[in-house]
Amino acid sequence: xxxxxxxxxxxxxxxxxxxxxxxxxxxxxxxxxxxxxxxxxxxxxxxxxxxxxxxxxxxxxxxxxxxxxxxxxxxxxxxxxxxxxxxxxxxxxxxxxxxxxxxxxxxxxxxxxxxxxxxxxxxxxxxxxxxxxxxxxxxxxxxxxxxxxxxxxxxxxxxxxxxxxxxxxxxxxxxxxxxxxxxxxxxxxxxxxxxxxxxxxxxxxxxxxxxxxxxxxxxxxxxxxxxxxxxxxxxxxxxxxxxxxxxxxxxxxxxxxxxxxxxxxxxxxxxxxxxxxxxxxxxxxxxxxxxxxxxxxxxxxxxxxxxxxxxxxxxxxxxxxxxxxxxxxxxxxxxxxxxxxxxxxxxxxxxxxxxxxxxxxxxxxxxxxxxxxxxxxxxxxxxxxxxxxxxxxxxxxxxxxxxxxxxxxxxxxxxxxxxxxxxxxxxxx
Ligand SMILES: *Cc1c(COP(=O)(O)O)cnc(C)c1O
Numbered sequence: 001x002x003x004x005x006x007x008x009x010x011x012x013x014x015x016x017x018x019x020x021x022x023x024x025x026x027x028x029x030x031x032x033x034x035x036x037x038x039x040x041x042x043x044x045x046x047x048x049x050x051x052x053x054x055x056x057x058x059x060x061x062x063x064x065x066x067x068x069x070x071x072x073x074x075x076x077x078x079x080x081x082x083x084x085x086x087x088x089x090x091x092x093x094x095x096x097x098x099x100x101x102x103x104x105x106x107x108x109x110x111x112x113x114x115x116x117x118x119x120x121x122x123x124x125x126x127x128x129x130x131x132x133x134x135x136x137x138x139x140x141x142x143x144x145x146x147x148x149x150x151x152x153x154x155x156x157x158x159x160x161x162x163x164x165x166x167x168x169x170x171x172x173x174x175x176x177x178x179x180x181x182x183x184x185x186x187x188x189x190x191x192x193x194x195x196x197x198x199x200x201x202x203x204x205x206x207x208x209x210x211x212x213x214x215x216x217x218x219x220x221x222x223x224x225x226x227x228x229x230x231x232x233x234x235x236x237x238x239x240x241x242x243x244x245x246x247x248x249x250x251x252x253x254x255x256x257x258x259x260x261x262x263x264x265x266x267x268x269x270x271x272x273x274x275x276x277x278x279x280x281x282x283x284x285x286x287x288x289x290x291x292x293x294x295x296x297x298x299x300x301x302x303x304x305x306x307x308x309x310x311x312x313x314x315x316x317x318x319x320x321x322x323x324x325x326x327x328x329x330x331x332x333x334x335x336x337x338x339x340x341x342x343x344x345x346x347x348x349x350x351x352x353x354x355x356x357x358x359x360x361x362x363x364x365x366x367x368x369x370x371x372x373x374x375x376x377x378x379x380x381x382x383x384x385x386x387x388x389x390x391x392x393x394x395x396x397x398x399x400x401x402x403x404x405x406x407x408x409x410x411x412x413x414x415x416x417x418x419x420x421x422x423x424x425x426x427x428x429x
Contacts, residue, residue, distance in 0.1 A: 020095055020224055021292045028090030042282045043083045048075040080270050084281035089254075091288055092244075096223045096236060098256035102266045103281060107219065107239025108134045109274035110253035110265075114235060115139065115177070117268045118213050121147030123176035124169040126199075128156045128191045130398035131181050132217065133386060139179070149173060156180060156191030157329045162199050174207045175200075180233075181217040182337075186346045186382050186406040187399045188220070188319040192333045197232025213261070219243070219373075223256075224295050225340040234261055240276075242373030245287045246294050252276050252284050294375060294411055301377075301417060302343035302409040308418045309347050314355075314425050317348040319399075343409040344372045346382065352402040355428055356381050359405070362424035365416050372408030377417055379407045 018027075029040045050056040055074065062073035063080060075081055085103055093101035104110040115138065119125055127139060129152040139150040149172035155161040169175045178200055182191035196214050204211035216228035219239045228236040238244060240252035253276075255265055269275055276284065306320035321341035324331040334341075349355045360368050366379045370386050380386060382404045387395055395401065409417065 016097075023091065023094045024291050025289050027094045028087045040084060040087050040282065040285065042278055044278050045082070046078050048077070050074065078278065079273055079275055081266075082275075082278055082281070084278040084285065085276055088276070088281045088285045088288075091285060092254050093256055095288065095291070096229065096256040097227060098229055098236070098258075098262075100259045100262040101254055101256040102262050102269060103240065103276040103284070104253040104255070104269060105274045105276055105280075106251045107217075107237065107241060107253035108138070109269075109272070110237045110239075110255050111135055111217070112138060113265045113268050113272065113274065114213075114215055114237065114255065115143050115148075115179075116272075117264045119143065119148050119176045122173045123147075124149040124151055124172040124174070125177045125179060126151055126153055126165055126169050126175055126196075126212070127179040128153050128181050128184060128189070130184050130187060130189070130400075131179075132185050132219075133389070135179070135181065135217065148176070153191075156182070156189075156196065157333045159195060162192075162195055166199050166203060170203065170206065174210055175203050175212040176210075177213045177215060179215045179217070181219075182226075183220045183321060183342070185220065186319075186344075186386065186404070188321055188345055189399075190321075190330050190333050190337070191216075192329075193228055193231035193233050193337060220344055221338060221340070221342045222291075222295065222373075224292060225299070225342055226338050229257060231337055234258075235265075240284050240287075241371065243295060243298075244291055244373075245284055246291060246373060246375060247287060248369075248371060248374035248376065248378075250280050250283050250287070252280055297411040298343040298409050299340050301411065301414045302341065302345070304414040305407070305409050305417050305421070306341075306345060308421065312422075312425060314350050314428060315347050316350060318345065319347065320345040344406065346400075346404050346406040348401070348403040349405060349428075350403070351428075353381070353384070356403055356405055358428045359424050362427050363420055364424075365412065365420040366407070372406075374408065375411050377408065377410040377412060379405055382406050 031038055059074040059076050067073040088103050089101045125148055151165055151169040153162055153165040178196050180191040180196055200212045200214050213234045215235045216233040218228050218236045219242050222243045235255055235257040237255045240254055306318055309315045310318045324334050366377045369378045370380050382400045383402050387400050
């Protein structure tokens, strides 16, 4: 099995003009390089043999100094790169409309590499709030521990709020990075990516030309509904575990961007040992084939379920993005930045924990589990699960209370999802 097409081949191909549905199915794999196999075989090997000593030297020269344009670099050792990883990265980059992508052992491994590669002691880092628990823990724990000051942005669609946070951060040290999770988990709060990119430009002028990197965690919407790179982000990361993997049977992460941005992450990945293994890469590639199909179905289902919940007397506060009020700054950002509302959102049940638990314990179709983006619909009680370790006052600040439930809508028949919720809601005392 060979590598995916080289960059120059990809650029010369009509890939850029093809639709995601087409790219998702076959891009980056050439059957003639794989015994005619229509699908890429899983290449379970830790190391790769050379036909000659000179070829071994050339492979290492290519890895460390960069391969000459138009020549394939040979594989060396699977922690550096391997065939299943290479084809997954080519296809994922094509779907993201990015020059390059790098896949990691998890979404958190991808975020770890980004923070470690681009922040140094003495820096500050701006971030949206709330953040995914792991990201928050990493930034405020180990990353703060090496001397980086994380500073939260109050409202990332409000220029005054972003400017104030940038002022605060700059007082602590040069701003090395702006990390935006948009939409945020579980509130669906938005960040204006173009505004953050302009903020990075302004900071660059004050920091002697050092421009903070704008990084977007695009896990909630994914590349089909939000393309952060086209709005000025330098890197877009996603947890492959969620929508891209889509079957709740793998853990992985990916980062996309320019070659100049992704290259250092790949080299750091080799040192950290956080590459995605051959079997999981193969599984993730298989998942990508149906990503556009699954995504459309889940999004359509979510619109139906969200409308049902909004109209139900025992439900309040549905955070579905399609319901953002016209004329608000968040709505303007949504209209400009997002091609759809996705299929993960939260709602509040009238009452508190006991009413929420009563609903959860009566559902038959929805599985009660954390995570999101799978073929199956999931539901969880945020305060006692995903946000268990967050102090109650912070939970309230970020809009999570004892009545908050987060749901991720899958690809089942929407009538069954609505019927399941309807009978469970009716049965709440
Ligand atoms: C799940 C998730 C992550 C972490 O991804 P893992 O694959 O679980 O490491 C990061 N950000 C968001 C928004 C997530 O939902």
